Amino acid sequence: MIKLKHAVYVLLGTVVFYASCSSKSEEAVAPNIANETITQASLKFTNQANAADTPSCTYTFHLDNNNNVTSVDSTTLKLKANSKYNGVVYMLDQTQSPVFVVSNEIKQRENYHLFFYQPTPIASAPVISNTSPYIPGTPVNPNAAPLNLSVVRTDLDTNNPPLQIGLSTIFTTGAASTGNLRWVLRHQPNAKNGTYAPGSSDLDVNFITIIQ
Amino acid sequence: MSNKYPLLIIILSFLTGFSNAQTKIGKSQLHLSGKIYDALSHTSLPAASVSVKGTTTGVLSDKNGRYELNINPGSVHIYCEYIGYTSLDTVVLITGDTQLNLYLKPASQSLNQVNIKGAAAVQKEIATQNLTVLQGSDLDRTRGLSLGDALKSITGVTTFQTGPSIAKPVIHGLTGTRVLILNNGVTLQAQQWGQEHAPEIDPFIANQIEVIKGAAGIRYGADAIAGVVSVNPKLLPTDTGTMDAEVNAVGMTNSRLGAFSAMLEGALGKNLAGWSYRIQGTYKRAGNTSTPDYILGNTGLSENDFSAALQYHHKNYGVDAYYSDFDTKLGIEYDTEVGSISDLEMRIAEGGPVTTYSFSYFIDRPYQLVNHATAKVRGFYNFGDSSKVDIQYAYQQNTRKEYEELSFSPSLDPALYLQIHTSTIDVNWEHKDGSGFSGSEGLSGMNQGNIRMYEYLIPNYVDYDGGAYAIERYKHNKLLLEAGVRYDYRWLRAFAFDATAAKIDVTTTHYSGNSATLGATYNFTDDLKLTGNYSAAFRPPSINELYIDGVHQSIGEFEVGDPNLKTERANDFSLNLNYATSWLAVDVEGYYNRINNFIFEEPTGTYYHAPSGALLEFNYTQANVYFRGVDLGFTIKPLDSLEINSKSSLIYAWNETINNYLIYTPPMRLQNGFTYHLGKIGVFRNVSVGAENVYVARQTDVPAGYDFEPPPGAYSLFNAHIGFKLIINKTPADFDIAANNLTNVAYKDYLDRFRYFADEPGRNIIFRLRVPFKILTKNKESINN
Numbered sequence: 002m003i004k005l006k007h008a009v010y011v012l013l014g015t016v017v018f019y020a021s022c023s024s025k026s027e028e029a030v031a032p033n034i035a036n037e038t039i040t041q042a043s044l045k046f047t048n049q050a051n052a053a054d055t056p057s058c059t060y061t062f063h064l065d066n067n068n069n070v071t072s073v074d075s076t077t078l079k080l081k082a083n084s085k086y087n088g089v090v091y092m093l094d095q096t097q098s099p100v101f102v103v104s105n106e107i108k109q110r111e112n113y114h115l116f117f118y119q120p121t122p123i124a125s126a127p128v129i130s131n132t133s134p135y136i137p138g139t140p141v142n143p144n145a146a147p148l149n150l151s152v153v154r155t156d157l158d159t160n161n162p163p164l165q166i167g168l169s170t171i172f173t174t175g176a177a178s179t180g181n182l183r184w185v186l187r188h189q190p191n192a193k194n195g196t197y198a199p200g201s202s203d204l205d206v207n208f209i210t211i212i213q
Numbered sequence: 214m215s216n217k218y219p220l221l222i223i224i225l226s227f228l229t230g231f232s233n234a235q236t237k238i239g240k241s242q243l244h245l246s247g248k249i250y251d252a253l254s255h256t257s258l259p260a261a262s263v264s265v266k267g268t269t270t271g272v273l274s275d276k277n278g279r280y281e282l283n284i285n286p287g288s289v290h291i292y293c294e295y296i297g298y299t300s301l302d303t304v305v306l307i308t309g310d311t312q313l314n315l316y317l318k319p320a321s322q323s324l325n326q327v328n329i330k331g332a333a334a335v336q337k338e339i340a341t342q343n344l345t346v347l348q349g350s351d352l353d354r355t356r357g358l359s360l361g362d363a364l365k366s367i368t369g370v371t372t373f374q375t376g377p378s379i380a381k382p383v384i385h386g387l388t389g390t391r392v393l394i395l396n397n398g399v400t401l402q403a404q405q406w407g408q409e410h411a412p413e414i415d416p417f418i419a420n421q422i423e424v425i426k427g428a429a430g431i432r433y434g435a436d437a438i439a440g441v442v443s444v445n446p447k448l449l450p451t452d453t454g455t456m457d458a459e460v461n462a463v464g465m466t467n468s469r470l471g472a473f474s475a476m477l478e479g480a481l482g483k484n485l486a487g488w489s490y491r492i493q494g495t496y497k498r499a500g501n502t503s504t505p506d507y508i509l510g511n512t513g514l515s516e517n518d519f520s521a522a523l524q525y526h527h528k529n530y531g532v533d534a535y536y537s538d539f540d541t542k543l544g545i546e547y548d549t550e551v552g553s554i555s556d557l558e559m560r561i562a563e564g565g566p567v568t569t570y571s572f573s574y575f576i577d578r579p580y581q582l583v584n585h586a587t588a589k590v591r592g593f594y595n596f597g598d599s600s601k602v603d604i605q606y607a608y609q610q611n612t613r614k615e616y617e618e619l620s621f622s623p624s625l626d627p628a629l630y631l632q633i634h635t636s637t638i639d640v641n642w643e644h645k646d647g648s649g650f651s652g653s654e655g656l657s658g659m660n661q662g663n664i665r666m667y668e669y670l671i672p673n674y675v676d677y678d679g680g681a682y683a684i685e686r687y688k689h690n691k692l693l694l695e696a697g698v699r700y701d702y703r704w705l706r707a708f709a710f711d712a713t714a715a716k717i718d719v720t721t722t723h724y725s726g727n728s729a730t731l732g733a734t735y736n737f738t739d740d741l742k743l744t745g746n747y748s749a750a751f752r753p754p755s756i757n758e759l760y761i762d763g764v765h766q767s768i769g770e771f772e773v774g775d776p777n778l779k780t781e782r783a784n785d786f787s788l789n790l791n792y793a794t795s796w797l798a799v800d801v802e803g804y805y806n807r808i809n810n811f812i813f814e815e816p817t818g819t820y821y822h823a824p825s826g827a828l829l830e831f832n833y834t835q836a837n838v839y840f841r842g843v844d845l846g847f848t849i850k851p852l853d854s855l856e857i858n859s860k861s862s863l864i865y866a867w868n869e870t871i872n873n874y875l876i877y878t879p880p881m882r883l884q885n886g887f888t889y890h891l892g893k894i895g896v897f898r899n900v901s902v903g904a905e906n907v908y909v910a911r912q913t914d915v916p917a918g919y920d921f922e923p924p925p926g927a928y929s930l931f932n933a934h935i936g937f938k939l940i941i942n943k944t945p946a947d948f949d950i951a952a953n954n955l956t957n958v959a960y961k962d963y964l965d966r967f968r969y970f971a972d973e974p975g976r977n978i979i980f981r982l983r984v985p986f987k988i989l990t991k992n993k994e995s996i997n998n
Contacts, residue, residue: 027662027663027664027673027674027675027708028673028675028708030665030672030673030708030710030717031664031665031666031667033667033668033669033710034626034666034667034668035628035667035668036617036619036622036624036626036628036667036668037619037620037621037622037624038824039824042824062822062824065712065713066710066711066712066713066715067669067710067712067762067763068668068669069712069762069763069771069821070821070822070823070824073822101622103621106621106622106623107620107621109621110620110621113620114620114621138559186620188618188620190547190618191568192547192548192567192568198559198563198567199548199567199568200548201548201550201551201552201556201618201825202552202553202555202556202825202826203552203620203621203824203825204824204825205552205553205555205824205825205826205827206824
């Protein structure tokens with residue numbers, strides 16, 4: 002009697018065990034969805050003196066089907082010497098359908114985001130303040146010919162006091178020169194204070210820049 | 214301070230062969246001896262009575278509290294009583310000459326809370342391997358901590374942390390899947406491979422945590438090449454017609470943690486005799502942790518756990534069922550989700566958070582939601598010849614959702630969702646005979662399936678495991694010999710996603726290997742013994758090591774798996790010397806664990822270009838490595854009321870293939886402390902005070918180029934505690950007040966992944982209250998037969 006009872010438990014356990022083995026749910030593989038990705042980031046400019054002069058530059062991330070980056074490419078930014086340009090940001094997540102305009106969402110969350118624009122090479126360290134779009138720690142190279150470009154942000158968020166965002170900018174060029182523009186988007190939830198340090202980077206790219 | 218002597222083992226066993234002990238007449242009688250102590254002051258108790266229930270065997274202890282009995286082998290029902298103390302009533306399996314110290318608690322204390330210390334060499338699953346038990350007041354003093362943190366007081370064990378809320382145990386330098394964790398006899402099957410995946414166990418369920426240091430694959434299957442942590446609940450009560458409850462409350466000043474745990478248990482009487490039950494639940498909330506200089510943002514946690522057990526025991530057989538559910542939400546420190554190497558370098562340069570956070574219980578993104586449910590059914594049958602068969606089936610479901618910090622997406626989904634289903638079945642047969650042979654043979658099987666959603670990190674997979682083992686022991690006079698072999702087979706089918714071709718690659722791999730153990734213990738005297746053990750074990754590569762592809766909430770790392778990895782093979786040698794008398798206990802263990810094809814992450818030197826910046830790429834590779842080290846523990850009792858403790862662990866790890874050190878090897882750790890028992894002061898009973906110093910050296914043996922920052926400096930912490938008992942309205946209540954990091958030292962720990970971002974927690978004052986009470990008691994006469 003006792004042994005029979007015992008055997009029943011063994012049998013029961015075995016049945017449950019094999020029942021659970023026959024699950025096929027592992028083979029039905031769910032699609033790969035990332036919550037957020039940036040596939041394309043562009044800067045679009047309009048010459049203040051000539052509305053027909055609209056240079057731009059675009060950085061593209063090519064993703065595989067796991068949303069991992071396989072390769073990147075970037076276009077060269079060509080600006081006219083001794084000019085002023087109004088700049089705007091345009092960023093996309095093309096993995097979503099319809100295509101998700103990231104820059105619009107950043108406008109919605111402007112109190113958490115801050116853009117930085119750093120021309121290089123620079124001959125001397127720029128003045129870094131709460132309103133400066135320059136990136137602290139950028140190496141100074143007094144021997145190289147500097148990129149004659151200065152950048153100011155022209156938009157403000159709704160923090161109190163208001164802080165800059167950098168979705169719109171004015172780029173002022175000097176004499177003809179070549180170099181790079183490093184462009185960084187900082188994500189600073191509950192921590193934005195106008196400086197670079199808080200939070201982490203959402204975007205960190207580089208454009209070859211020619212002022213001619 | 215320590216109630217724990219390595220190699221001493223509690224032997225409260227529910228091998229309920231009550232009838233065997235009294236009816237069998239053994240050919241050769243065994244010698245049972247030991248001392249009887251007051252459980253709190255540790256003073257010996259003269260003229261206490263010890264008897265074997267159901268027989269005429271019984272003696273009184275001598276003036277030093279010592280007793281000696283000649284008894285028949287098998288399950289022995291020991292009954293020990295002393296006026297003014299709670300009687301001790303327990304069943305002990307005796308298979309050889311045994312030293313068993315009995316600890317009686319003063320009668321004013323809770324019943325059923327007896328504490329037994331004894332040395333019974335043959336009681337362990339692997340007799341010749343080092344086993345350390347955390348229990349009694351040592352365990353009580355870890356209440357409210359996570360499982361990983363609770364184990365830190367054991368020599369040779371430390372933790373690998375991800376901030377203040379996530380800790381994984383490290384045994385002899387190894388962690389993750391290489392350390393097996395058992396929850397009430399069920400091997401925890403979760404996503405252990407992740408560095409920031411803490412074990413999903415509520416330590417409040419345990420009244421004893423056992424740690425095997427060393428390769429224990431022989432008994433616990435593939436994977437256990439570093440050690441085993443076994444979290445054991447108290448045995449269910451068997452005194453019919455009783456009902457007991459216990460309430461635990463913990464409050465901490467740092468993180469303002471509040472934990473509350475309640476338990477109700479009992480044994481039914483009359484027609485339902487043999488049935489017993491327990492239900493237990495834990496509720497825990499904590500907010501942001503503070504370091505001496507700043508608050509760590511978003512480091513709160515919440516946890517809700519529940520467990521229930523039901524058993525039916527009859528003369529020679531029994532069935533028990535157990536269910537536990539662990540549910541937690543863990544905040545991940547703000548600013549630690551760095552997007553790139555340059556972010557990380559900036560954080561390291563800053564040394565701490567740049568944003569000032571205030572205290573809050575709110576848990577924001579990034580956070581983890583983890584649920585682990587375990588159900589098991591176990592049955593056993595004791596044969597007349599004192600052999601026993603045990604069958605266990607368990608089903609576990611682990612669900613892990615990781616929510617990342619979102620920059621611009623309105624999504625409410627987790628970044629990562631993983632659910633793992635596991636069924637295990639274990640059959641174990643234990644046997645022993647009068648001639649000195651004993652052993653166990655068994656079979657085990659496992660089926661596991663993993664389901665993922667959202668971000669692709671590891672693939673779905675199906676896994677079938679099977680194993681068979683045999684361990685035999687032979688005891689002759691002072692010598693115990695042990696040998697065992699095991700074979701394991703794993704069939705693994707992964708549904709890996711081919712990112713380029715956008716199709717599923719079904720890959721099936723097979724792994725198999727042998728485990729073995731060979732050991733001997735020689736008892737020079739009752740007090741001194743020497744144990745040597747050699748264990749071979751193996752570990753098949755885990756799913757992430759084979760197929761991971763992506764950024765795993767990790768520190769500027771992009772990880773790539775290798776589907777062609779081979780199994781790791783460990784050859785672990787250990788030598789243990791144990792000396793224990795009433796005033797001095799020394800335990801020294803030296804070990805050498807050589808692991809061939811050790812799997813580790815290696816930087817490839819290339820960068821992965823994410824939109825957020827450059828990440829360093831790591832891939833999984835293999836090398837031959839070894840770990841060698843010494844664990845030394847001793848306790849001196851110059852007075853009956855004073856206990857001085859010292860624990861040291863030293864470890865050295867070397868990668869022979871590339872002739873370099875191994876990363877994340879724990880540095881030297883020294884713990885020195887004392888406990889002084891003051892006895893009764895006014896209304897305060899059992900007053901004890903203690904203090905300890907924890908010194909952790911700087912790790913200097915590190916490989917160059919594998920880390921973002923050199924290891925932090927050495928640190929020295931002071932901890933202190935005071936404990937006492939109050940009788941409130943006839944109910945005894947245990948109070949304990951402890952201060953950790955009393956001097957509020959700012960320090961960083963090498964084995965914390967978040968040391969790049971922040972210091973470790975500052976001063977923490979912990980208040981603990983434990984109130985056990987009886988709801989139903991049975992009649993006195995039934996205790997005394």
